[in-house]
Amino acid sequence: MNEPQTIYSFGRVVPPKLEQIISFFNEQAVPIAEAExxxxxxxxxxxxxxxxxxxxxxxxxxxxxxxxxxx
Structure with a gap:
């Protein structure tokens, strides 16, 4: 799963959404509070x-x- 991890919009990097980070931290078995x-x-x-x-x-x-x- 070596897909690009950034999203580009008109030539600039768009920060991730909180939901994306919570999902990633959940996959790592880390509490939501730490993701936040x-x-x-x-x-x-x-x-x-x-x-x-x-x-x-x-x-x-x-x-x-x-x-x-x-x-």
């Missing part, structure tokens, strides 16, 4: 990482988020 925290954190950052670089692949960012929860 991830979503609202990156939404407040305008979908940029801590270094100001735009997030083009939110699933990779979510995997990093989950990895950091475990460690």
């Amino acid at each position: 925290e991830f979503f609202f954190y990156y939404q407040s950052m305008r979908w940029h990482n801590e270094n100001g670089i735009p997030i083009h692949n939110w699933k990779e960012a979510a995997k990093d988020w989950l990895y950091n929860l475990e460690n």
Whole structure:
């Protein structure tokens, strides 16, 4: 399942919807509250990482988020 993970609209990356993130976190057996925290954190950052670089692949960012929860 190596499909593109970003949606493009007129040449720009469109952020994921909360429902998409909840679905992804559910697949990983992570509580909805954590999915919401991830979503609202990156939404407040305008979908940029801590270094100001735009997030083009939110699933990779979510995997990093989950990895950091475990460690």
